Amino acid sequence: MSTHTTPSAGTDVSAASDEFQAGDSLAVEAWRRLRQNKAAMTSLVLLIVLTIACVCGPWLLPWGLDEVDWNSFMTAPSSEGAHYFGTDANGRDLLARTLYGGRISLSVALVATIVSLVIGVLYGAVAGYFGGRIDNLMMRFVDIMFSLPFMFMVILLMVVFGRNILLIYAAIGAVEWLDMARIVRGQVLSLKRKEYVEAAKALGVKDSKIVTRHLIPNAIGPVIVYVTLTVPKVILLESFLSFLGLGVQEPLTSWGVLISEGQQMMESAPWMLIFPSVFLAVTLFCLNFLGDGLRDALDPKTR
Amino acid sequence: MTTPSHVSSTSSHAAPLLEVNGVNVDFSLPKGDVRAVDDIHFTIAKGEIMALVGESGSGKSVSSNALLQLLPELAKVSGEALFEGRNLLSMSASEMRRIRGNDISMIFQEPMTSLNPMQRIGKQVAEVILKHRKISKREAKKRVVTLLEQVGIPEPERRIKSYPYELSGGQRQRVMIAMALACEPKLLIADEPTTALDVTVQAQILALLKELQQKMGMSILFITHDLNLVKRFADSVCVMRNGKGIEAGSVADVFTAPKEEYTRMLLASTPKGRKAQVADDSPVLLEADNIKVSFTTKKHWFRADEKFDAVRGISLDVKRGQTIGIVGESGSGKSTLGRALLQLLESEGRTVFDGTDLARLSTSEMRPVRSRMQVIFQDPYGSLSPRLNVGEIVSEGLKVHHPELNRKERQRRVVEVLEEVALDPRMASRYPHEFSGGQRQRIAIARALVLKPEFLLLDEPTSALDRSVQVRVVELLRSVQRKYDLTYVFISHDLTVVRALADHVLVMKQGAVIEQGTTEQIFSAPKEPYTRALIDAAFLNLEEVDVA
Numbered sequence: 082m083s084t085h086t087t088p089s090a091g092t093d094v095s096a097a098s099d100e101f102q103a104g105d106s107l108a109v110e111a112w113r114r115l116r117q118n119k120a121a122m123t124s125l126v127l128l129i130v131l132t133i134a135c136v137c138g139p140w141l142l143p144w145g146l147d148e149v150d151w152n153s154f155m156t157a158p159s160s161e162g163a164h165y166f167g168t169d170a171n172g173r174d175l176l177a178r179t180l181y182g183g184r185i186s187l188s189v190a191l192v193a194t195i196v197s198l199v200i201g202v203l204y205g206a207v208a209g210y211f212g213g214r215i216d217n218l219m220m221r222f223v224d225i226m227f228s229l230p231f232m233f234m235v236i237l238l239m240v241v242f243g244r245n246i247l248l249i250y251a252a253i254g255a256v257e258w259l260d261m262a263r264i265v266r267g268q269v270l271s272l273k274r275k276e277y278v279e280a281a282k283a284l285g286v287k288d289s290k291i292v293t294r295h296l297i298p299n300a301i302g303p304v305i306v307y308v309t310l311t312v313p314k315v316i317l318l319e320s321f322l323s324f325l326g327l328g329v330q331e332p333l334t335s336w337g338v339l340i341s342e343g344q345q346m347m348e349s350a351p352w353m354l355i356f357p358s359v360f361l362a363v364t365l366f367c368l369n370f371l372g373d374g375l376r377d378a379l380d381p382k383t384r
Numbered sequence: 385m386t387t388p389s390h391v392s393s394t395s396s397h398a399a400p401l402l403e404v405n406g407v408n409v410d411f412s413l414p415k416g417d418v419r420a421v422d423d424i425h426f427t428i429a430k431g432e433i434m435a436l437v438g439e440s441g442s443g444k445s446v447s448s449n450a451l452l453q454l455l456p457e458l459a460k461v462s463g464e465a466l467f468e469g470r471n472l473l474s475m476s477a478s479e480m481r482r483i484r485g486n487d488i489s490m491i492f493q494e495p496m497t498s499l500n501p502m503q504r505i506g507k508q509v510a511e512v513i514l515k516h517r518k519i520s521k522r523e524a525k526k527r528v529v530t531l532l533e534q535v536g537i538p539e540p541e542r543r544i545k546s547y548p549y550e551l552s553g554g555q556r557q558r559v560m561i562a563m564a565l566a567c568e569p570k571l572l573i574a575d576e577p578t579t580a581l582d583v584t585v586q587a588q589i590l591a592l593l594k595e596l597q598q599k600m601g602m603s604i605l606f607i608t609h610d611l612n613l614v615k616r617f618a619d620s621v622c623v624m625r626n627g628k629g630i631e632a633g634s635v636a637d638v639f640t641a642p643k644e645e646y647t648r649m650l651l652a653s654t655p656k657g658r659k660a661q662v663a664d665d666s667p668v669l670l671e672a673d674n675i676k677v678s679f680t681t682k683k684h685w686f687r688a689d690e691k692f693d694a695v696r697g698i699s700l701d702v703k704r705g706q707t708i709g710i711v712g713e714s715g716s717g718k719s720t721l722g723r724a725l726l727q728l729l730e731s732e733g734r735t736v737f738d739g740t741d742l743a744r745l746s747t748s749e750m751r752p753v754r755s756r757m758q759v760i761f762q763d764p765y766g767s768l769s770p771r772l773n774v775g776e777i778v779s780e781g782l783k784v785h786h787p788e789l790n791r792k793e794r795q796r797r798v799v800e801v802l803e804e805v806a807l808d809p810r811m812a813s814r815y816p817h818e819f820s821g822g823q824r825q826r827i828a829i830a831r832a833l834v835l836k837p838e839f840l841l842l843d844e845p846t847s848a849l850d851r852s853v854q855v856r857v858v859e860l861l862r863s864v865q866r867k868y869d870l871t872y873v874f875i876s877h878d879l880t881v882v883r884a885l886a887d888h889v890l891v892m893k894q895g896a897v898i899e900q901g902t903t904e905q906i907f908s909a910p911k912e913p914y915t916r917a918l919i920d921a922a923f924l925n926l927e928e929v930d931v932a
Contacts (some may be wrong), residue, residue: 107771276767280831283726284781285754294780298771381771381815 107298107379114378121374124367131364135183144174146181155350162218167352169342179357185335186316186361187382189253193307193315196254201261204306205279208262209269223259231256235327248262249310249328253315266306268300300335302376313365336361399469400427401571401603402451402875407463407473409443409450409627420446420459422627428571433604435614435635437650438624439850440821444849447624448573452488453480464570467571484518488684489564493576494733498560499548505532505559507545507597531562536592554585559695561593568600575607580816583877583921609850611650615639617660623647651850655884662705662887668684669871670702670725675733677717677724694720695731696895702839702863707865707872708905709886711879711918717895718875722841727875737839755785758832762844763825768816774827775812778802781835801834805860822853824862833864842874844880858884868889879922883907891915 115121143163144150149172150162158167158175166175210221236254242248272278273296281291320337322328329335336357343354409421414581421443436444450461451472453673465472467488475483486488489512501507509531510524527545532540535558548556557577565571578586594617597604606618614621615635621647622632631644635890642648674697682690688844694717702708711716724731727742727750735742737753745753761767768777768821778798782789789797801811805826818823822880825845846854858881864870876882882889882903889906891899891914899912910916 107773110773276761276763277769279723279728280759280761280767280828281758281769281780282728283754283757283830284835285751286780287784287785292770295769299769301771379771381773381818 083383106365107381110381111375111378115374118196118374118378120370121378122373124370127363128367128371131183131360131367132187135168135180135187138180139177139184140233142174142177142180144177146177146334147173149173154376155353156344158352166356167350169350170346173332175339175353175356178339179336179360182336182339182357185329185333186319186337187364188318189250189335190312190315193253193257193311197257197261197311198304199258201258202265202297202300203292204258205265205267205299206269209252209266210273210288210292210296212270212273216266220263223262226255226259232325232327235322236265239327244330246333249322252322253318255312259317261304261307261311263302264303265297268303269296270300272296273333290311298379302381305372305376305379309369312368315364316361353354399467400432401432402428402605403464403466404447404451405464405466407450407461408466408763409446409455410460410462411926412460413439414877417460420627421450421846423463424622424624424627426629426632428605429605430570430604430619431597431601433594433618435606435608435618435621436607436624437611437614438610439650439852441626442624443627444624445575446627448490448575448607451573452484452490454476467829473895482516485512485564485569486567486571488569488571488573489569490573490575491560491564491577493579494581495552496556499556500576501548502546504545505551509544509559509566512563515779516567527566527832528562531566532559534596535559535562535565536564536588553581554589556579557585557589558592561589565596565600569602571603571605572597573605577606578613579608579610584713584917586613587921593617609697611851620727623650629685633708638652648853654854655855655881657862658722658883658903659707659862659885659887660800662703664682666705669703669704669738671700671726671734671736673699673734673736675699675721675731675735677720677729677731683830694895695724697733698775698892698895698897699733700890700897702871702873704838704871705869706888707874707886709882709889710875710892711877711889712892713877713880713918715894716892717718718892719843720895721892722759722843722873722875726757726841728759744793746840755781755835756837757839757841758835758837759841759843760825760828760845762847764821764828765816767828770816772803773813773815774807778812778831778834781831785835797834798830801821801830804833804864805830806858812829820853821849825849825857829857829860836868837870839871840873842872842876844872844876844878847876847878854881861885879907879919886928891918 139146150164150168151172153162153164153168154161154172156168157171158165162177164169164174166179168174169178204219204223207214223381231252234255235248239253278291281295286294295373316337319335321329321339323335323338324341332345339357340354340361343350343357346353404424404426406423406425407421408419408423410417410419411853413905424443424447426434436448438444446455446459449455450459451465453473453475455461459474463473467483472480472483476546499505506528509528510521513519513524513527514521517524528544529540532543537543537555537558543551548909550560551559562578577593578589581589590613593604606614608614617634620632620634621638623631623644624630625646631638631642631647639645639651644652675695676693676697677695678691678693680689681692684690696717698721700708710721712718720729723729725735735738737757740753742750742753750865772780775795775798778801780793782797784793786794798812802809802812807823807826807830811819816827828845845861849857861872862885865872872885874882874886886903889900889903890897891906891912893914897917899906899910899915907919908914910919
């Protein structure tokens with residue numbers, strides 16, 4: 082603790098407010114800490130490269146998604162005919178299909194994550210914070226959603242609205258936020274008894290601000306861990322739906338679909354399994370490292 | 385004090401039970417090694433009570449845990465600790481297990497968490513006996529009953545079937561003592577055994593320990609931060625600071641003629657001074673009339689819910705500039721009353737603040753009043769949000785009540801108030817975990833003061849702090865009260881602090897006020913036996929220190 086002498090106080094004030102600005106918000110601090118984490122930064126760069134490749138790659142390739150090369154059916158990877166990842170049983174270029182599949186898989190993952198983050202976290206935090214009857218009602222709704230048979234719901238949606246890729250997003254999104262809401266509610270239930278929440282109430286801070294400023298940031302650790310678990314689950318869920326004929330339809334594809342096709346041809350055409358699997362594995366790996374890095378970066382104690 | 389202990393502590397011919405020679409403990413952290421205990425020496429004779437004293441972080445618990453090899457793996461322990469001639473620090477894990485609980489046993493600070501909540505207490509005590517003695521379960525059970533009787537648990541036959549949650553804090557600590565004594569250890573390590581207990585219970589537990597120690601002739605290594613307890617309880621003392629033993633000797637020597645400056649400072653760390661009475665015609669700022677708070681303990685569908693009355697109809701008037709001290713043991717409803725006054729809890733009754741009836745106000749009408757009445761909590765670790773930095777924490781109230789301020793002005797106010805509470809304003813970008821307990825409490829005070837309130841509720845603001853830090857926080861509270869003419873309601877179980885800060889005292893028991901009066905009246909001539917018991921327990925042997 083320092084004791085200030087009055088003459089120097091003036092200069093101190095300006096110096097202090099400068100520094101104040103530099104280290105002001107948790108987000109800025111977190112980004113600085115994240116940048117020091119090599120594994121997380123490598124993962125972030127890899128993920129960005131992968132995403133750009135999936136989004137822009139297909140425009141640059143000589144082969145399209147459903148273009149058949151009549152000269153090469155199930156050929157191994159080679160530069161001949163520009164099939165760098167080889168072709169499948171129908172003579173379609175695997176590199177093109179992997180990149181197109183990435184678009185579907187990554188976007189499903191993105192939608193599910195955003196939905197579970199936005200709806201799940203807010204819903205859970207509100208239910209936990211207000212408690213009592215509100216909590217009861219909100220959580221019973223979650224229970225009802227949980228108890229609906231997922232497959233039945235998807236089939237119903239298909240029947241009513243017809244086949245549409247957007248429906249898969251909607252169905253997966255509708256299910257994924259439920260777990261998150263429960264996790265966040267549990268966290269908030271214990272956090273809301275902390276004295277800093279009471280202190281904020283005594284300051285006259287609004288309920289909405291208490292939830293967003295004091296409760297959600299302190300529940301972020303388990304949330305991030307859960308998100309990194311959600312992404313692979315969702316990618317696999319999508320391939321399962323597609324496998325049942327409820328998901329994406331030929332000629333469109335996804336990593337999950339490509340892997341299940343490749344697995345049937347494993348012995349005669351291993352590349353059909355290897356390339357999409359590597360893409361999926363790298364993505365999941367990067368997400369895990371990035372998730373761990375984010376969790377640490379957002380915790381001021383790990384400085 | 386027993387005669388043997390005096391003989392052994394003064395003469396050297398009796399072999400000591402425990403001889404600690406130059407023990408070091410280093411924690412290897414990513415940033416390099418940190419020395420927690422630095423070359424510490426002490427001896428404990430048979431039948432002697434030795435106290436290891438120091439403030440938090442001085443390394444006293446680390447040293448005692450090191451003796452039983454209870455430290456985490458990243459701790460490196462070197463040196464020598466001879467227990468009956470055998471070095472404890474170089475023992476194998478299996479040798480150590482035979483010593484722990486048998487020759488040396490331990491009691492911890494927190495009776496709420498050191499018992500397994502899912503097991504009956506009889507079983508937990510019996511476990512220790514069955515582990516170290518070859519006796520039948522039936523004999524073990526008999527022994528448990530005798531032990532529980534010895535430590536003063538009523539109806540031990542029935543109590544062995546209780547779960548920990550059915551016992552009070554004091555009773556749990558008694559069970560812990562029974563467990564520790566189950567195998568008649570030669571040395572008992574008591575790590576702050578009474579810190580988490582109410583003062584009256586504290587006195588009972590210490591008396592019990594002393595009685596058992598004399599009956600069984602064991603030695604005690606008593607770890608505490610409270611010098612008053614040492615004076616009353618121990619034969620010899622070793623004062624620790626920053627991992628070093630700075631002064632050792634018999635209690636009589638150290639207390640009458642401390643050699644080190646630091647020891648003198650510790651001895652003198654009692655909040656001093658008194659608060660002057662406010663004028664009788666001073667206007668009433670806060671008036672509470674028949675406040676009642678109850679909690680629903682069990683809900684029923686068709687009949688009335690079961691309720692627990694935490695506050696049973698309390699009225700009080702707080703005059704401007706006054707400090708009202710509310711004292712009572714844990715569970716007496718004093719914190720609940722405080723929260724009800726601030727409208728943080730639903731309550732019955734009328735609370736009038738400066739002429740406004742608070743119960744009539746809506747949440748948004750209440751908001752401007754909130755900036756005039758602020759609160760400071762007990763736990764400096766729990767009352768600051770760990771993910772906001774100090775600047776954000778302190779400026780939060782400004783954002784609510786003075787949205788017209790721009791960023792620069794807000795920062796200026798924050799810097800001013802941090803200087804006011806003697807914190808370096810450059811700390812504003814740091815996070816709460818980087819500060820010590822006393823500094824955190826200063827941040828909490830800054831958060832309240834930045835709004836320029838008229839009324840402060842202080843809910844045990846000094847209880848979690850070391851004595852010497854306590855004194856400084858009390859000084860700070862006193863100086864800001866004078867400067868801004870603040871009105872305090874001061875809730876505490878610590879009567880020394882209450883005496884120094886309050887000019888009017890309310891004594892609470894089971895949700896009701898049983899006695900009130902000026903601080904002078906209450907402390908010099910308490911009417912109720914309960915008040916007298918509280919004062920006796922708090923000021924054991926303290927008077928001489930205070931007068932000196």
